[in-house]
Amino acid sequence: MVKVEFLGPIGKEPMQVEAKDLKELAKILKQDSEIAKWLSECAVAVNDKLVKTLDIKLQDGDKVSLLPPVCGG
Amino acid sequence: MLEIYPGELDVEVIFAKWRKWGANKNYGAFITFVGTVRKEGGIEALSFDLYKPILQQWFDEWQERAKERGAYLCMAHSVGNVPVHTSSYMAAVFSPKRRVALELIDEFVEDFKANAPIWKYDVKNGERIYARDRSQKIEGSGLLDI
Numbered sequence: 001m002v003k004v005e006f007l008g009p010i011g012k013e014p015m016q017v018e019a020k021d022l023k024e025l026a027k028i029l030k031q032d033s034e035i036a037k038w039l040s041e042c043a044v045a046v047n048d049k050l051v052k053t054l055d056i057k058l059q060d061g062d063k064v065s066l067l068p069p070v071c072g073g
Numbered sequence: 074m075l076e077i078y079p080g081e082l083d084v085e086v087i088f089a090k091w092r093k094w095g096a097n098k099n100y101g102a103f104i105t106f107v108g109t110v111r112k113e114g115g116i117e118a119l120s121f122d123l124y125k126p127i128l129q130q131w132f133d134e135w136q137e138r139a140k141e142r143g144a145y146l147c148m149a150h151s152v153g154n155v156p157v158h159t160s161s162y163m164a165a166v167f168s169p170k171r172r173v174a175l176e177l178i179d180e181f182v183e184d185f186k187a188n189a190p191i192w193k194y195d196v197k198n199g200e201r202i203y204a205r206d207r208s209q210k211i212e213g214s215g216l217l218d219i
Contacts, residue, residue: 008122008192009203026217040218043211048126052213066217067124069208072150072191073108073162073182 002058004029005065010038022046022054025064035066042066075132076149077125081159091147091165100145100167102174106182108162110155118156118196119204127190135181144168144177148185154196188212 002019006012012035019025022044030036044051045065046058058064074094076087084107095103110119132148139146147165155161164182168174187209194201 007124007190009194009205022217023219026219029217040215041210042217043214044216045127048130050127050211050213052216054216054219065124065127067127067190067211067214068192069205069210069214070187070189070191071193071204071208072121072123072185072189073193 001060003061003063005063006035006038007065007067008070010035010042010066010068019058021058022051022056022064025058026054038066038068042068074147075129076147077123078149078151079153080151081155082149082151082161082163084160084163087149087163094147095145095167098145098167100169102168102171103165104171104174104178105163105165106178107160109160110157112157114195116157116195116197117199118154119161120154120194120196120201121150121152121161122192122194123150123152124190131189135184139166139168139177139181142168142173142177144173146177146181150191 001016003014003016005014017028046056047063136146145167149163151161166174166177188211193204195204
């Protein structure tokens with residue numbers, strides 16, 4: 001199982017999903033309309049490292065975080 | 074040094090602490106930036122969430138860049154509500170000479186706005202409203218939108 005965290009204003013509780021890579025995870029998240037609307041705006045981190053490619057295998061216990069648009073200061 | 078505080082920053086205390094830290098390290102320049110919440114659009118306060126693990130990495134990478142130029146960075150940020158006319162953000166650069174500090178404070182604060190994992194909300198009538206129109210997508214966003 002992979003833990004998915006929704007940061008900042010997304011306001012969803014973390015969820016546990018079965019996904020072998022980020023492509024598969026994307027398909028699962030698209031099925032939830034509340035989450036799907038954030039996907040085009042969010043950066044993605046795997047185990048707290050920002051990633052820029054979908055070619056990332058996921059393993060049991062990995063954490064994926066979705067980071068919506070930011071504005072500090 | 075990266076510091077996170079609940080609510081508004083005590084600017085004088087943080088400034089004094091940083092200045093004291095740098096006092097005997099032979100830096101010739103010390104530049105600070107203080108961000109203060111403006112009264113506009115009917116807000117009572119701004120409110121902030123942040124994600125410390127990635128914020129710390131982002132900051133550490135900047136600290137490395139500063140070190141390569143002989144400089145040192147400090148930053149403080151609030152979480153939770155910060156009332157109007159108080160401060161939510163401070164940044165500072167120490168460097169041997171002024172030019173590096175002047176350049177770094179500009180580059181650092183601009184990149185902070187674009188990439189630090191911090192989320193801002195307007196507070197109106199006690200309600201938090203995500204400041205989407207003032208927010209920027211982090212580089213590489215939309216990866217899962219396939």
